[in-house]
Each structure stands twice: as structure tokens, then as C-alpha cells.
Amino acid sequence: MNGHATNALGWMLDEVLKVPKARHAILLSADGMLRAHSQGIERDEAERQAAALSGLQSISRSTAEFCARETSPWQQTLVEFVDGYVFLVAAGAGAYLAVSAGQEVDMEAVTYSMHKLVDRLGKELTSPPRLNRAPGTPDASGTA
Numbered sequence: 522m523n524g525h526a527t528n529a530l531g532w533m534l535d536e537v538l539k540v541p542k543a544r545h546a547i548l549l550s551a552d553g554m555l556r557a558h559s560q561g562i563e564r565d566e567a568e569r570q571a572a573a574l575s576g577l578q579s580i581s582r583s584t585a586e587f588c589a590r591e592t593s594p595w596q597q598t599l600v601e602f603v604d605g606y607v608f609l610v611a612a613g614a615g616a617y618l619a620v621s622a623g624q625e626v627d628m629e630a631v632t633y634s635m636h637k638l639v640d641r642l643g644k645e646l647t648s649p650p651r652l653n654r655a656p657g658t659p660d661a662s663g664t665a
């Protein structure tokens with residue numbers, strides 16, 4: 522996949538960064554593949570973070586029964602550091618939106634902005650599971 526195709530949604534992620542002290546935003550698939558990234562973060566770094574955040578989401582999801590019951594669906598993870606935060610939210614089937622921000626950020630504004638973006642983009646932010654199919658075999662849409 523070339524850089525343009527991979528980051529076709531990058532400009533939309535920049536919307537979340539209008540919250541003061543928000544730093545970077547990335548869109549990733551459940552398997553840790555980078556789907557898009559905001560301006561200001563290099564592609565290599567965004568790919569590294571996508572892989573790590575996929576693991577973080579998986580670990581977060583596995584702790585559901587600590588909160589309520591094992592089947593309670595995961596919605597959001599927040600990690601706090603001395604210098605800031607990482608927000609990770611569900612962004613459709615098999616897709617996640619992550620935002621990093623400084624310590625002085627309005628956390629509620631970031632979360633609101635992230636959920637507003639997810640709602641607005643709807644199907645654009647979904648990442649269906651990959652299917653292993655032979656080359657030249659049509660997929661569900663009929664394309665080979």
C-alpha cells in the first residue's frame with residue numbers, strides 16, 4: 522500500500538488535534554496495521570505506535586471481567602504519563618482511534634472530539650477483518 526492510500530483519512534484525524542495540547546492521532550486496525558495518521562507524526566513512528574496500541578487494546582479488553590462481566594464490550598482506554606496521556610477508543614468494527622496529548626489537555630474535550638469524529642466518519646473508520654484468499658479469487662464484493 523502506498524503512502525497516499527494508507528493516509529487518505531489523515532486530514533480527518535487532524536480535526537481531533539484542534540483541541541489545545543492534543544499532539545498526534547492515528548487510526549489503526551485490530552491487527553495493529555496503521556490506517557491513517559495526523560500531520561506531525563512520521564509514518565514509521567505512527568506504524569510503531571499502531572502495533573503497540575493494538576496490543577494495549579487487546580490487554581484492556583481482556584480485563585473486562587475485572588470491571589463487570591467478561592462479555593462487557595471494551596470502549597476506551599486511557600494511559601497517563603508524567604508528560605501527558607494516550608487515549609484509545611473503538612472506531613468501528615476492527616478499528617481504533619488513538620490520540621496523544623500533553624498533561625494540561627482538557628481530557629473531556631479530547632474524548633468528546635474523538636467520539637464526534639468516530640460518529641461522523643462511520644463506515645470510513647471501520648476495518649473489516651482480513652480474509653485469506655487466493656490471488657485472483659473474488660472477495661465478498663465480487664472483485665478479484
